[in-house]
Amino acid sequence: xxxxxxxxxxxxxxxxxxxxxxxxxxxxxxxxxxxxxxxxxxxxxxxxxxxxxxxxxxxxxxxxxxxxxxxxxxxxxxxxxxxxxxxxxxxxxxxxxxxxxxxxxxxxxxxxxxxxxxxxxxxxxxxx
Numbered sequence: 001x002x003x004x005x006x007x008x009x010x011x012x013x014x015x016x017x018x019x020x021x022x023x024x025x026x027x028x029x030x031x032x033x034x035x036x037x038x039x040x041x042x043x044x045x046x047x048x049x050x051x052x053x054x055x056x057x058x059x060x061x062x063x064x065x066x067x068x069x070x071x072x073x074x075x076x077x078x079x080x081x082x083x084x085x086x087x088x089x090x091x092x093x094x095x096x097x098x099x100x101x102x103x104x105x106x107x108x109x110x111x112x113x114x115x116x117x118x119x120x121x122x123x124x125x126x127x128x
Contacts, residue, residue: 015023
């Protein structure tokens, strides 16, 4: 046995054919306005996607140049390290030369001071 839904008695008067057509016409107009709004949104979205695609292409180009730059830096790093090592060797040699020069100059400076002192005593004693 199947149960049937009770449709009951409608409290409003049944719609006329004219009212139904007006209701359908209004629904069609509303649907048309909605379709136009969706079309407008989709057009704007299409423009946005074109701009985004262009920006993404430019970003790809920039990242490629950045990658090339990083690769060149990586290639230069060993050469720069070698230059720094050579410069450190030169600085070490210069420091040794300066140390030797200071060692040589020390006794000469003391001798010069002793000679000046002796000359000054001779001048004072002779009245020159």
